[in-house]
Amino acid sequence: MKIKIPLQLVxxxxxxxxxxxxxxxxxxxxxxxVVDTGASKTVFDKNLENQYDSEEESSDQLHTAGIGEKPIETTLARLKPFSLGKLNVENQKVALLDLTHINKLYSKATSLQICGLLGGDFLMMFQAIIDYRKKIMILQTKK
Structure with a gap:
């Protein structure tokens, strides 16, 4: 089933x-x-503790690479259920990072508070198609 999700361009x-x-x-x-086609892993703001459960078995820290030269240490978590339009998402695994710096950047252009970055893992799982002209993202579910 295809689900169309409205996008906002900032x-x-x-x-x-x-x-x-x-x-x-x-x-x-x-x-x-933020829909981030360049991120391999979906990232979530570690400051929003009531929206995720830490991964017990992932006591190891995950090293992720940002655009900077130094690796970023992070931990893994599973998000509590959420929806994107008509798509219900459960058990989404994410890397936790402090997104305070992202929200400071966004506060200059918009009042939106960013909770995370949808990365390639999420976009591939749902075979995402982004239509810039219509400002929609089409996600494919198995149902």
Whole structure:
């Protein structure tokens, strides 16, 4: 089944565009995600502790590479259920990072609070298609 998710285009600086998708967590709070086709792993803000459960077996820290030269140490967690439009997402594994710096950057252009980055793992799982003209992301479910 194909699910169309509306996207918001945010221009942080001249010709610097980011795609944002809105989610709703099971406690009815709203979260905004950056669709990050360059990120291999989905990332979530570690400061939003009520929205995830830490992975017990992942006592090892995961090393991720950002655009900088130094690896970033992070831990893994599973998100509590949330929805993106009509898509219900359960057991999404994420890397936890402090996204305070991302939200400071976004506060200059918008009032949206970013909860995470949807990475390649998520986009591949749902065979995402991004339509910039229509500002939608089409996700494919197995149902």
């Amino acid at each position: 221009e942080l600086e001249d010709d610097n565009f980011h795609l944002i998708v809105k989610s709703v967590f099971e406690d009815e709070t709203t979260g905004f995600w």
